[in-house]
Amino acid sequence: MRALIQRVTAASVRVAGETIGEIDQGLLILICAMQGDDAAKSAQMAAKISKLRIFTDDAGKMNRSLVDTGGSALIVSQFTLAADTSRGNRPGFSAAARPDEGKALYEQFIDDMGALGINTATGAFGADMAVSLTNDGPITIWLDI
Template sequence: MRALVQRVTDACVRVDGALIGEIGTGLLILVCAMDGDDAAKSKALAAKISKLRIFTDEAGKMNRSLVDVGGAALIVSQFTLAADTSRGNRPGFSAAASPDQGRALYEQFVTDIADLGINTATGSFGADMAVSLTNDGPVTIWLDV
């Protein structure tokens, strides 16, 4: 699975103008299931993200995790993270999981994050979403598992 993680002071997602997910301090996680991914990869990605020490401690060092700071996660499906631009200017997305598998793994990932005690909010799988955020730092990290 692949994720783009952004440390935020706030983030929200809207579909057709309606607010469907919102968090304060925490992480905006854009997540993509890749072809061949499974539940074990979802669990591994959730564990890795929950332990990333990217929040500042009292000394101003990035030394605390999402769990340590009691932050929340806004999880948004984003198949475009599978983009392959090696053959020109039009991205190909054949490395992404099929829509059915992608939905199942996205939902599994949301459950895996919540099972770690992290307050979660979500986007809407497959919807045309408007995501707003205030990137804190900025801190943006790409993860593949």
């Protein structure tokens, strides 16, 4: 799985002009299931993200995790994270999981994050979404599992 995570003070996702998911302090997680991914990779990604020490402690150092802070996660499917730009100017997305597998793994990842005690909000798989965020830091991290 591949994820782009951003530490935020607020984030939301809208579909057809309606807000369907929003959080205050926490992480915006753009997630992409890649070919060959499975439930074990989803669980591994959720565990990694939940424990990343990217929130500041009382001394101002990045020493606290999402679990430590009680923050939330806005989880948005993003197949374009699988983009291959090595040939030409048009990205290819063949490394992404097929849509049916991608949706199942996206839903599995949401469940995995929830099972870790993290409050989650979501986008809509396959929808044309408008995502808004206030990046905190800014802290943006790319993860491949």
